[in-house]
Amino acid sequence: MTLAPSNRPSSGLLFPLASEVLATGAKFRFRARGGSMMPFILDGDVLTIAPLSNFPLFGDVVAFRHPDTRKLTVHRVVRTDKIMYLMQGDAVNAADGWVHAADIIGRVVMIERAGSSVHFGLGAERIAIAWMRRFNFLWRLLRIIGRAMRYL
């Protein structure tokens, strides 16, 4: 067969593909791998990334080229400094490092999980999540909520 469906590209190949698709003005849809954005993005969720129409804002969940691995990564903006952005996974204690605006290619606009759309973590609450992540009490709060829910 001269034309065949391809396997899902590896994480190393996603960044160039995503960059080219987003550069056309189209969105890019792909399956997330890993748990660094738990509980808001889970391993296996399908994400849709839209091209940036303005500079990323504090709390936005964005797709960028990781400063160390150089792979496509989706994490949250926890600090900004002109055209540099500090990224961090919601479930990760250490930040990724500062990322130049030119290495940020899009913003997550949809999360699909088990056939349904999930938006929690992308709306107005994203600012509170980023504050809690930056000052390291996001997971403390989530554990407290988890314990409280056991008694309900």
Next chain:
Amino acid sequence: MKSSYTAPSTFDQTTVFVPSEDIVVREIEGELILVPIAAGVGDAEDAIFTFNDTGREIWQRLDGKRTIQQVIVELQALYDAPAGGIAEDVSGLVSELLRRNMLAQK
């Protein structure tokens, strides 16, 4: 060298085709990967394609400069193969690409 075989097709072999504007093609690690863009979304989860070697040779000649007949003649020379088989491959791939809106008539 002229091909003496006219492959059955649903399009005119004097037609010149170009890649659709609604497609992203990228060579990554030696593989040609195509991501069609449908309804404003390039879908790497459910709709991503790749060519085998023959498909890649055909695709690279669908560049808006050659008719289908010229593509067949070039590939016949490249592979030193009977015109019928080459024409079938070319017609089959072009039909599939047209069906998936990955190719447009110039």
